Amino acid sequence: MESRSIRLAVIPGDGIGTEVVAEGLKVLEAVGQKVESTTYDLGAKRYHATGETLPDAVLDELRGYDAILLGAVGDPSVPPGVLERDLLLRLRFELDHYVNLRPVKLFPGVATPLGEARPEDIDMVVVREGTEGPYTGAGGVMRRGTPQEIATQESFNTAFGVERVIRYAFDKARSRPRKKLTLVHKTNVLTYAGDLWSRTLQRVAADYPDVTTDYCHVDAASMFFVNQPERFDVIVTDNLFGDILTDIGAAIAGGIGLAASGNVNPDRTAPSMFEPVHGSAPDIAGQGKADPTATILSVAMLLDHLGLTEAAAKVEQAVADDLLERGGNWTARSTREIGDDITARVAG
Amino acid sequence: MESRSIRLAVIPGDGIGTEVVAEGLKVLEAVGQKVESTTYDLGAKRYHATGETLPDAVLDELRGYDAILLGAVGDPSVPPGVLERDLLLRLRFELDHYVNLRPVKLFPGVATPLGEARPEDIDMVVVREGTEGPYTGAGGVMRRGTPQEIATQESFNTAFGVERVIRYAFDKARSRPRKKLTLVHKTNVLTYAGDLWSRTLQRVAADYPDVTTDYCHVDAASMFFVNQPERFDVIVTDNLFGDILTDIGAAIAGGIGLAASGNVNPDRTAPSMFEPVHGSAPDIAGQGKADPTATILSVAMLLDHLGLTEAAAKVEQAVADDLLERGGNWTARSTREIGDDITARVAG
Ligand SMILES: CC(C)[C@H](C(=O)O)[C@@H](O)C(=O)O
Numbered sequence: 001m002e003s004r005s006i007r008l009a010v011i012p013g014d015g016i017g018t019e020v021v022a023e024g025l026k027v028l029e030a031v032g033q034k035v036e037s038t039t040y041d042l043g044a045k046r047y048h049a050t051g052e053t054l055p056d057a058v059l060d061e062l063r064g065y066d067a068i069l070l071g072a073v074g075d076p077s078v079p080p081g082v083l084e085r086d087l088l089l090r091l092r093f094e095l096d097h098y099v100n101l102r103p104v105k106l107f108p109g110v111a112t113p114l115g116e117a118r119p120e121d122i123d124m125v126v127v128r129e130g131t132e133g134p135y136t137g138a139g140g141v142m143r144r145g146t147p148q149e150i151a152t153q154e155s156f157n158t159a160f161g162v163e164r165v166i167r168y169a170f171d172k173a174r175s176r177p178r179k180k181l182t183l184v185h186k187t188n189v190l191t192y193a194g195d196l197w198s199r200t201l202q203r204v205a206a207d208y209p210d211v212t213t214d215y216c217h218v219d220a221a222s223m224f225f226v227n228q229p230e231r232f233d234v235i236v237t238d239n240l241f242g243d244i245l246t247d248i249g250a251a252i253a254g255g256i257g258l259a260a261s262g263n264v265n266p267d268r269t270a271p272s273m274f275e276p277v278h279g280s281a282p283d284i285a286g287q288g289k290a291d292p293t294a295t296i297l298s299v300a301m302l303l304d305h306l307g308l309t310e311a312a313a314k315v316e317q318a319v320a321d322d323l324l325e326r327g328g329n330w331t332a333r334s335t336r337e338i339g340d341d342i343t344a345r346v347a348g
Numbered sequence: 349m350e351s352r353s354i355r356l357a358v359i360p361g362d363g364i365g366t367e368v369v370a371e372g373l374k375v376l377e378a379v380g381q382k383v384e385s386t387t388y389d390l391g392a393k394r395y396h397a398t399g400e401t402l403p404d405a406v407l408d409e410l411r412g413y414d415a416i417l418l419g420a421v422g423d424p425s426v427p428p429g430v431l432e433r434d435l436l437l438r439l440r441f442e443l444d445h446y447v448n449l450r451p452v453k454l455f456p457g458v459a460t461p462l463g464e465a466r467p468e469d470i471d472m473v474v475v476r477e478g479t480e481g482p483y484t485g486a487g488g489v490m491r492r493g494t495p496q497e498i499a500t501q502e503s504f505n506t507a508f509g510v511e512r513v514i515r516y517a518f519d520k521a522r523s524r525p526r527k528k529l530t531l532v533h534k535t536n537v538l539t540y541a542g543d544l545w546s547r548t549l550q551r552v553a554a555d556y557p558d559v560t561t562d563y564c565h566v567d568a569a570s571m572f573f574v575n576q577p578e579r580f581d582v583i584v585t586d587n588l589f590g591d592i593l594t595d596i597g598a599a600i601a602g603g604i605g606l607a608a609s610g611n612v613n614p615d616r617t618a619p620s621m622f623e624p625v626h627g628s629a630p631d632i633a634g635q636g637k638a639d640p641t642a643t644i645l646s647v648a649m650l651l652d653h654l655g656l657t658e659a660a661a662k663v664e665q666a667v668a669d670d671l672l673e674r675g676g677n678w679t680a681r682s683t684r685e686i687g688d689d690i691t692a693r694v695a696g
């Protein structure tokens with residue numbers, strides 16, 4: 001599809017979302033790929049104006065695009081969780097983004113809080129399940145506000161949902177030099193779900209004799225991210241554990257300003273959605289302080305997903321070069337300056 | 349109770365559990381406190397010999413002690429989760445250990461993977477709920493082993509259970525110089541449970557005007573443990589989030605060999621149980637390689653819980669001195685050597 005243009009839906013969202021998305025689009029254009037983009041004003045503003053988070057008609061329209069680029073959603077003026085659940089999570093569920101793909105990679109030149117870690121120690125990919133687990137919203141409350149209140153949350157795990165994400169993770173592991181896949185769960189406590197995940201991993205492993213597998217409880221894995229990150233190559237895990245692990249991953253790989261992600265529908269029955277792992281950061285919104293690098297790396301993932309691997313590599317290389325120079329020779333740059341610097345490398 | 353002796357139940361358990369508990373007891377005796385201890389052979393051996401994990405009669409007997417010291421349970425020869433659930437978690441539940449108290453403290457001289465962190469940056473206490481949340485074992489499976497399998501896990505949260513642990517955490521925060529309490533949850537996704545936790549925190553806060561409170565999502569908190577640990581003083585959180593956070597805590601504070609914990613029943617309707625956060629580590633069991641420091645610090649917590657604050661402080665100081673010397677002047681020591689060194693300081 002090198003020649004035809006990408007039909008892209010853009011959801012800048014709230015806070016710094018709009019700022020970082022602008023830089024992502026700049027880089028995307030510089031890569032020489034034709035793009036027809038349409039911007040959707042979903043987020044806090046629309047919610048306040050119309051009460052809508054994600055109207056069905058908009059969702060239907062979004063299905064027609066090749067991909068979606070999202071900035072960030074969430075604003076203190078909206079009741080907590082409304083935009084996260086009714087917009088962000090709803091998009092992930094409705095568009096069947098069953099793989100939430102989150103590379104954790106320390107680029108050369110980037111400062112990490114881990115004193116001794118080198119780039120070769122931190123180079124993994126977390127394949128986080130994106131459509132089930134404790135994220136479905138199931139649960140309830142009884143006698144709310146009384147001393148007898150009971151609140152429940154339910155985690156749903158299906159053979160269908162677990163197997164497809166595990167197969168994806170095996171394919172991903174096979175494509176990497178180390179060919180190692182680690183399942184992260186809490187099988188000793190969450191026994192029903194853990195049993196399904198473990199059995200499925202073992203069964204699918206028979207189809208991938210070239211991939212080494214192991215297992216790690218989520219508490220130990222969280223510790224190993226900090227003191228033995230080199231232990232991991234590809235990780236497959238449930239929605240909630242993946243949420244936690246990838247934030248630790250962002251921390252060790254230089255911060256949330258660099259962490260990219262793809263909400264991927266590998267079956268391509270709907271567009272995939274790419275977004276930085278960070279949130280809308282209302283505290284620094286509008287100040288030109290946000291780092292657009294995570295969004296730009298998400299654009300590279302988007303290109304890769306669309307089969308534009310050369311363009312993807314070009315963007316990632318431009319980011320790597322920029323980070324290397326930054327590391328040696330740091331001066332604080334604005335959101336736009338970082339975007340401009342990376343754009344120049346991509347174009348030049 | 350300075351004068352009368354402590355009636356102590358000891359459960360060395362499996363793997364390195366027996367090795368580290370021996371050192372813990374040595375230190376306890378050196379502190380000059382009379383102890384009458386009874387050892388219980390719960391763990392893998394008993395399970396294989398009799399099929400029992402925690403017989404009701406033993407549980408009843410355990411209720412009669414002042415406190416319990418536990419090493420670690422779990423062995424590869426036992427089906428995964430059996431000892432964890434039917435012994436360890438059952439003790440926590442039956443003895444109503446609703447506070448799982450886990451200090452995260454970087455002692456001077458101890459190496460941390462965080463390059464820039466100083467002891468004053470890492471000094472917090474995690475108050476982990478110990479009797480409900482996703483740990484109750486609730487859930488089920490349907491059509492197991494078929495492509496239509498569904499496995500569920502349920503998290504139970506009660507006003508009763510949430511309020512009592514939050515009150516404990518407020519008291520703990522009040523007793524510390526910073527007087528800051530952070531609730532960690534995932535209110536934007538686990539909305540029913542999150543709502544109960546948030547509302548309860550807000551309500552109880554009215555009784556503690558001198559304590560500052562804030563809130564942090566578990567993913568962000570996990571990241572901040574790595575790149576802004578100084579942000580935290582006292583944390584209160586649910587059973588599963590606490591499990592994960594305290595392993596990250598162990599990593600940043602110098603490793604799992606130093607992390608102590610207390611399973612506390614603050615109402616004293618049953619004995620509290622003190623144990624290192626680490627597991628039975630079958631890979632290094634029997635080799636004298638395990639670090640008993642976590643167990644010794646757990647003994648200090650035990651003494652403190654029994655009101656023997658001077659003795660507790662003495663043990664903690666002995667550990668601190670030992671760690672400081674180790675930091676400057678490291679030679680590998682065996683489990684017993686470390687125990688002996690700390691014992692000598694306590695006795696001297
Ligand atoms: C905003 C929130 C619902 C979301 C999640 O929990 O998935 C975010 O933390 C993420 O990781 O993308």
Ligand SMILES: CC(C)[C@H](C(=O)O)[C@@H](O)C(=O)O
Nearest residue numbers: 188189219432433436591625
């Ligand atoms: C062994 C396991 C059941 C236990 C837990 O999850 O609580 C352990 O990880 C801990 O933190 O004490």
